[in-house]
Amino acid sequence: MTITEVSEKFDVSQDTLRYYERIGLLPRVNRNKSRIRDYTEEDCKWVEFIKCMRSAGLPIEVLIEYIGLFQQGDETIEARKELFIEQRKQIIKRMEDMRKTLERLDYKITSYEQAIVDKEKALKRPED
Incomplete structure (x- = not known):
């Protein structure tokens, strides 16, 4: 997919x-050969x-940290889980607020x- 198609599909600017x-x-x-971005599935x-994560309020810095952990492989599964647990707590707090x-x-x-x-009742009351 081109960047235009992805932008339209997800309603995110190019x-x-x-x-x-x-x-x-x-x-x-x-x-691609023309140097145009070619987004895969x-x-x-x-x-x-x-x-999804941004709309829930997760900061870009947290997502960058997550991506870095993800790219390091399975040895970071626990760290990724903990990162999401903390973000979940913060979302619950915001939801309560x-x-x-x-x-x-x-x-x-x-x-x-x-x-x-x-006020409407007072205006409709006949004068005494």
């Missing part, structure tokens, strides 16, 4: 794909993985809805 390759998040993408799996924020927003929305109803 600049972002080039950046990910430059900093080592993506393995060096092969190029494996490259696309990495793009999908990176996009977001849940609290959502509850607060729901409360505020309900309060405003009630204030609107009360």
Whole structure:
């Protein structure tokens, strides 16, 4: 696949794909005879993985560390697992924080809805 096709498939800009390759998040993408990037199925799996992890909030530095460990082979399986366990804890914390924020927003929305109803009732009340 070309960089344009991968960009469209994963909704990631071409600049972002080039950046990910430059900093080592993506393995060096092969190029065809015309020197155009030629993404393999494996490259696309990495793009999908990176996009998923980034959307969950994992920092690029953590992903670079993971990729480095992955490239070292099976002797780093435990380290990779620990890295993901730590990131999972952080995601759970963020989810809890977001849940609290959502509850607060729901409360505020309900309060405003009630204030609107009360105001409308007061406007409809006949004068004494």
